[in-house]
Amino acid sequence: MKLLEVQNMTTYYKLKEGYVRACENISLHLEQGEALGLVGESASGKTTAALSLIKLLPENAQVMGGSIRINNRDIAGASEEELRSIRWKEIAIIFQGAMNALNPVRRIGAQIVEALRIHEKMTEKEACYRAAELFEKVEIDPARVREYPHEFSGGMRQRAMIAMAIACSPKIVIGDEPTTALDVMVQAQVLQLLEQLRRERQMGMILITHDLSVVGETCDRVAVMYAGRIVESGLTETVFEKPAHPYTQALIAAFPNIEGERYLASSIPGNPPNLLYPPAGCRFHERCGQAYARCSEEEPLAVELSNRHNASCHLLQGRVRI
């Protein structure tokens, strides 16, 4: 069952100088119980894409078109009221800096209770009971619901954020760099917890990250973003083993592999383009080692390389589906 289906979603930010084309023509879908990784470097538009899904964008952002369907319900034209009923109950988000996302002057338990009372219409008592249960679920001592965010360590805060995100049993959870600020060991603990919860509750999950390793450890499918576009998508194994787009190839080559040879891969020359004035044609052509005349003129379309493996590059145009 498709939990989420996004087609040609385009979001621009309006600035004095013009429009920043933060993400363009994003199409993706998510099945029940599935985890999708959205990877990209900073400023590739991955967070904008996620925020567009639940309409939590800043005021100067404009969703220019496309459709977003959550559980077969189009939310592109939904009112603020309708959106409020969707957020938390159907789709929830875990942000990167738990310290910024939690209210520092309120007890963590109280913050969860508040969400439960508003969205699930529970009584105070029921909500408190539920909050303690959720704490147990994310492996925090339930006695600590009465503590404040600063009394928690980084990993525990992120766990508390997860508890909050799953409080109203959403069908989709979006994690926006949920483990970026954490230590390696704590990161592994948090990712393991997320995967357990996803399997138990058959939730769909979108993980936004700049870190390919997070994708490898948690996601069934991956979509690689560059300069506001999805350049390649497919099953995680396929993309790791047979990356098709030159950008994905370079990213994976830059990933140190302790099981492989010990050498420093060369970096991708140049910098990502300014999305106020994106280059014509393929957005990667200025940094691509394999670019030819056509790349700077014509925008490449997605090519289906094999089952569920797509990439947008002119070099692949001749390759038909295997």
Add this chain to the structure above:
Amino acid sequence: MNHNSNNHSLLSVSGLEVHFAVRTGFLTSLISKNDSLVRAVDGLGFSLGRGEILCLAGESGSGKTTTGKAILRLIEPTGGEVLFKDEDVCRFNRSKLRKFRQEAQIIFQDPYESLNPRQTVFATVAEPLEVNRICHSIKEKEERVEEALCDAGLSNPRELFIRYPHELSGGQRQRLAIASALVLKPKFIVADEPVSMLDLSIRAGILKLMVDLRDNKGISYLFITHDLSLAWLVSDRIAIMYLGKIVELGDADAVIKSPMHPYTKALVSVIPVPKRISLIGKTLLKGETPDPINIPAGCRFHPRCPEVQPRCRVEEPFYREAEPGRFGACHFI
């Protein structure tokens, strides 16, 4: 080259300690007798050969940055000895310290924070020359700055002179920070997480630059990172820190491929590889690094150690050479 013998080493650290007193309130100080101390660095030693890259790896709170700063005396060590070219840095007076800091430089993690946003590229790189009164003519200064920018891999350095940091990309900023470290022609650089703020695609360029500088100019590095795969890629030897002490030190390949200490084993087991690997069913270390105010008795790792024995709770293991060139602090290695 034997990096462990003192004769060849550029830097030799022994028993280094950095303890911070914790300010307590008046009432608390009446109740508890002893002042609490944060033992950020608690007696560690290693040596660094000429042209060697030694990596100090560990989780946050393990004291790796404090170690790097204490060696340069940016934080005063509270104990121990730091020998640089066989002279004790801890005993340097002001003028000797100034000379020492021309040879020993530091690169910080965040090139967005470590550069003065109101200084041009030229002013940033020329500042160390001015502070140390090295160049006397403007022409000479310009040449030195140009050379440093070139060495840091920035093309068209003269055109960059009048730029401000905000006009540069992340990678260029970090190169600028490196250039301002290089301008004094140092022999030793502490690189504190130099690439962790940068995107994967530009990381490799910075790392390559650092390795090239070692190869061409013989610069030694103390490379501080939390990322073990990165440590393995660039360094000759790796030292793993836990709560202010080194728990294992050895050749980079050996530490990653056959770790001895249970903590290293745990860290190595979570190094990501470019594959689809599920974390379900994987045994991970429980909890997080404890508070360095209350360091556990016995082996400081014992509360989290999967291989803990009764002895570990009471007796602190010695840091010793278990195999030639491989050091560790565990009763069972």
